[in-house]
Amino acid sequence: MRLFLSSYRFGAHADRFVELAGGPGPVAVIANAADAWPVRARESAVVSDLVPLRRLGFAPTEVDLRDFAGRSDALARLLSRFPTVWVRGGNTFVLRAQLARSGADVVLGELVRSGVLFYAGYSAGACVAAPTLTGVECADDPGEVAEACGVPARWDGLGFVDHAIVPHCLPGPDGRPDATNPGAEAVRMRERCRAAGVRSVLLTDDQAIVMAAGAAAVL
Secondary structure (H helix, E strand, O other), X not given: OOEEEEOOOOOOOHHHHHHHHOOOOEEEEEOHHHOOOOHHHHHHHHHHHHHHHHHOOOEEEEOOHHHHOOOHHHHHHHHOOOOEEEEOOOOHHHHHHHHHHXXXXXXXXXXXXXXXXXXXXXXXXXXXXXXXXXXXHHOOOOOHHHHHHOOOOOOEOOOOOOOEEEEEEOEOXXXXXXXXXXXXXXXXXXXXXXXXXXXXXXXXXXXXXXXXXXXXXXX
């Protein structure tokens, strides 16, 4: 299983992302974390991810999960053609709901765990890789799910990693998350996880969690 889970896009590790992807090539871009946003804002969000990927030499294509509600077989056939999937930020609960409505949670689980597909995600795209979304409610509103997706919010994640991810932390002098003041939102997320007995890993916008060959590291 290959993972690249960051706080913001490539962080300071675009080279590692390219390496894990096996070099530039086709990329499926999932932007459904932005589905609760106004249409133009969502369109701009998609473009803002396609451009950096193209600059690295990749050929990104948006795969809109809204087009695959109840059509998981078709989605599986499409995603199996890509070596890499890129899951952008937004509202983690909205993203999780759209993953479930389309069956992408199951499809991604099979393709990623089998090593067929390299999973890269940032912010919401990273948070949803956790076993639970506990703590995410301190940053994202689960109430947006009903209007955007027509289903209740879900609190389970994809379970690619065994801990929660707290993104967008303020860095300390060493460049890692400030242990005493990672930011008000990060503190709330960390404390909510701690109260629920969920281990969390904090990331600054320069950092990423990478997994390859069964070994994980925070860069």
